[in-house]
Amino acid sequence: MNFEPDDNQAAILDGLEQLITAQKIEPPKHPTFVAFSETLDAELAASGFLDIAREEGFSPLDAALIVERIARLPLCAEVAASALIGPLFPIDALQRPVAVLRGSPLGAARFLPQARSLVVVEDENVSLISVTPDRVVPVESLFAYPYGRLASVEGLAVQRFSRDMVAAVLRRWRLSMAVEAAGLMQAALDTVLEHVKTRKQFGRALGSFQAVQHRLATAASTTNATKWLALRAAWSDEEADCAMAATYAQDAIPLFTYDLHQFCGAMGLTLEFPLHLWTYRLKALLGELGGSGGQARAAADLTWADAA
């Protein structure tokens, strides 16, 4: 048991930090619902960070650490699906950015406007559809991810993968949601902590009121529990652990996001204040794969399959 990064992981995180620093990333200067950065996305891809789980001597845990760190940035890039779901497919079969859908290929998917590959998980198989931006209709929403949907799949190249891939993709999808949620929670919490330490009402900093302190301490407990449960799932890469981690994250999102917005008052409802860039990614994750109930039932089934 070791909760500290090993030498390899420390080197990965150092390298990632250098890339982030070189990008001089700041919250968007103009109010926006979505802060997708093509530059960041391209730099991450070119640097090889997103392929790390394919490399010998590296693991999904290393990829998860990257996903968690990038999720804390105010700008978003397509990282989780590329780093954690992508390596399940042959390297020449899949191009990034990657979007993922469950069921119909015509649903709205995160990062589909940028995607080159769409992974569609059905009950019996997995389809990998090659897409181009001109086939995607952008979907505007409050969610802080770029969304889009295919008008049709006619004429698009489709590769089908066997039933085994269904469980594998669901496992990594759940893992990617949990890890990303952990990073989003941490950044959102940090933003609100800064606000409540400086914003004064009734002659005192908001963060000095016990009613606020208790809920923020609870949010900190939630954030850390999400992170460590997700990283354990990345380490074991087992279905039950991944479902548990996603359950915990999705179960926590409603109260977590409510409290954090609440402590920022009306300012937290504006696009000028960057909180939504994390909370409205969390809210988007809340509804994926059938929501927390879907993950909870999967976790229960996977954990107690043999219980009698």
Place this chain on the structure above:
Amino acid sequence: MEFGWNEDEVRYRDRIRKVLDESLPSDWNEIATHGPGSKPQTEFSKSFCKILAKEGMLIPHWPSAFGGEDGKPWDHFILGEEIWAAGEPRGPQYMNVNWIGPVMMRYATPEQQNRYLPDIVAGNVIWCQGFSEPSAGSDLASLQTRAEKVDGGYVVNGAKVWTSYAGLADHCFLLARTGAGKSGIVILLVPMTSKGIQVKEIDALIGEGDIHELFFDDVFVPEENRLGAEGQAWEIISYALQNERIGIPRYAFARRILNRAIAKLKADGRFDDPVIKDRAGRVLAKCEAARMMVYRVVDERAKGAPPSAFGNLARFSVVQADHAVSDFMLEYMPEGMLGDDPMQQAHHQRAIAAGIASGAAEIQLNLAARRFLDLPSE
């Protein structure tokens, strides 16, 4: 990062399970339904802890100079997980090995160590913790029990309340006041046979024999029974509470009870109910989240880092998990509380105290807010 167990740790856990399987009597589940402070559990603990001592499983984490085996922090924690998951057959003696002994090793005089530690090592002594008072619960530093300095010692007057295990205890780890403020608190190691001590059991939801009122009426305590110097008590208490707060791996018992509940729900054909399965999955996630939070604290300790406020966050997550399991069973398996499953009731009785004992959950949040989040005080 590495979240698995090495071969030695797996072997150690297996060995503990084997010892528990071989040494717990067939009626252990019946005994365990009584609280850890009850007469049946206390008496059982005195025979059971002797077995643990013989197997080297009572104080393996203690330094060899004090009879231990210089065990690793993780081994100590694995031991705690397995024993708590079995219903804590050490009874009140878990406190001895987890914090009373370690506190004495650090702060007691050699004479005091010779006097008190051998009985703990042998597994045949019961201590109680004389901390809370009618007007000093979470605000422990406001305690009012007086220790008046007299020739050769102290005369103690006052009252303690919620004192676990006092009914059958041999000694009391007592906090009393010699002056104002935190520096005016003194720790006295008081024989429970001392003249002037009266113990009154409090009927409670958490089981018989668990909590008591203690009355001190002109109780003389010799000076050699003072632990540490006058003015040092708060430092010692803080050290003791750091050990106490995550000392009990409550999530391990909660997870065991949850597993039992699921097996029964399956046997009864109710696990396919999507609502039950949904709730079970959420509760499971809370248990495992608490486990990881506590492991993170143990990892800090294993690396020799000073105690951090992460322990307060971890403790809060443990309380959430314990309550989630209890509430799940209350809602979907109420028959367990109506005589069908005494172990379910035993877990419930422990869970409802989880957020109160050893520092209320809200105190954990206060400490986390200030020390972990660096939020300003009022």
